[in-house]
Amino acid sequence: MTVSFWFAVNVYALRRPASELLTSAEKIQSAEGDQKSIEFLWKNSEKMDRQELLFLAKLLVKQKNYKDIIKVSELALAKKPEDAEFLTFQGKAYLESFKDKKRLEKAQESLRAAITANPKFEPAYLILDDYYDRQDQISRNLKKPLRFLQTRRQLFEDLIVERGPQPLYFAKLCEFDTIDGLNTQAIQNCKKATEMDKADIRSQLNLAQAYTQSGEAASALSTLQTTFTNNKKSEEATFAIAEYYENQKNYIEAYAHFKMCESDRCLRGYATSSAQLKKWQESFESFQKLCKKHRKWSGDVRKASQTAKELEAGDWEQKLLELSLNCNI
Numbered sequence: 001m002t003v004s005f006w007f008a009v010n011v012y013a014l015r016r017p018a019s020e021l022l023t024s025a026e027k028i029q030s031a032e033g034d035q036k037s038i039e040f041l042w043k044n045s046e047k048m049d050r051q052e053l054l055f056l057a058k059l060l061v062k063q064k065n066y067k068d069i070i071k072v073s074e075l076a077l078a079k080k081p082e083d084a085e086f087l088t089f090q091g092k093a094y095l096e097s098f099k100d101k102k103r104l105e106k107a108q109e110s111l112r113a114a115i116t117a118n119p120k121f122e123p124a125y126l127i128l129d130d131y132y133d134r135q136d137q138i139s140r141n142l143k144k145p146l147r148f149l150q151t152r153r154q155l156f157e158d159l160i161v162e163r164g165p166q167p168l169y170f171a172k173l174c175e176f177d178t179i180d181g182l183n184t185q186a187i188q189n190c191k192k193a194t195e196m197d198k199a200d201i202r203s204q205l206n207l208a209q210a211y212t213q214s215g216e217a218a219s220a221l222s223t224l225q226t227t228f229t230n231n232k233k234s235e236e237a238t239f240a241i242a243e244y245y246e247n248q249k250n251y252i253e254a255y256a257h258f259k260m261c262e263s264d265r266c267l268r269g270y271a272t273s274s275a276q277l278k279k280w281q282e283s284f285e286s287f288q289k290l291c292k293k294h295r296k297w298s299g300d301v302r303k304a305s306q307t308a309k310e311l312e313a314g315d316w317e318q319k320l321l322e323l324s325l326n327c328n329i
Contacts (some may be wrong), residue, residue, distance in 0.1 A: 026055070028040050035063075038060065105260070132148035160196065186206065220244070239266055255277055301323050
């Protein structure tokens with residue numbers, strides 16, 4: 001889940017009564033647009049206090065002008081170094097505008113400082129988690145171990161201490177524990193997450209995965225079936241139960257469920273399960289659609305060709321093999 005600080009918290013709630021400078025900036029924004037208001041505030045930068053700086057930051061966020069957001073944050077932090085909101089602005093802007101190691105370290109320092117300044121200020125935690133998630137996604141793509149699961153887990157354990165139980169916090173712990181294979185802990189946290197938010201499909205699927213990992217096949221299938229029954233329009237829920245049946249080599253159920261959703265991964269499952277059921281034309285046409293989009297599906301087509309060979313369907317073995325060789329060329 002990607003969390004945007006700019007929308008996660010109402011940092012722009014300004015103290016009233018508004019100053020003359022802020023009132024003028026708001027009028028200019030209404031009459032002439034954001035840029036004119038920004039220019040007006042910069043021309044009067046020596047007069048800006050926290051409420052004007054917050055309003056200026058809001059305008060700069062809309063323009064994605066991260067370098068100026070850093071500048072505004074510096075001005076605010078010069079007045080109050082422990083301002084958690086502006087420390088978070090600063091950290092987020094560093095993350096969005098710079099990619100070198102020193103700047104990323106500075107971003108983390110700012111966000112950690114925001115948490116120290118106000119341990120209940122949720123956005124700083126969420127931005128850190130989002131950053132660590134992106135780093136782990138890079139590792140995942142490179143098939144390397146995930147580095148930040150424990151760091152991310154600690155963020156949400158701290159949030160529970162500081163702000164009390166929240167569905168998001170337990171959903172995150174549920175996710176981390178499932179990935180880490182801490183199945184007993186995962187089941188506990190996933191259950192808490194789903195009890196607090198019955199619409200949380202992701203935690204329900206993580207619960208099923210934790211059951212599977214712990215060898216509780218009946219509980220896993222029951223959870224998947226309930227999630228699917230309650231969310232038949234959800235691609236995520238439909239794919240999850242279809243994939244479960246596929247892994248169990250129950251190709252009749254896998255075929256039926258993959259057929260219900262329209263994503264590429266569902267189409268891949270539909271094509272594969274069709275082959276297992278000797279529905280060669282359906283399998284071939286589905287793989288054709290995938291191959292028109294990307295060559296990455298060629299491996300799945302080759303596997304289907306091998307299935308055709310094993311099932312003594314020589315003509316389809318050759319057709320699928322040729323398709324795999326020419327997939328999106």
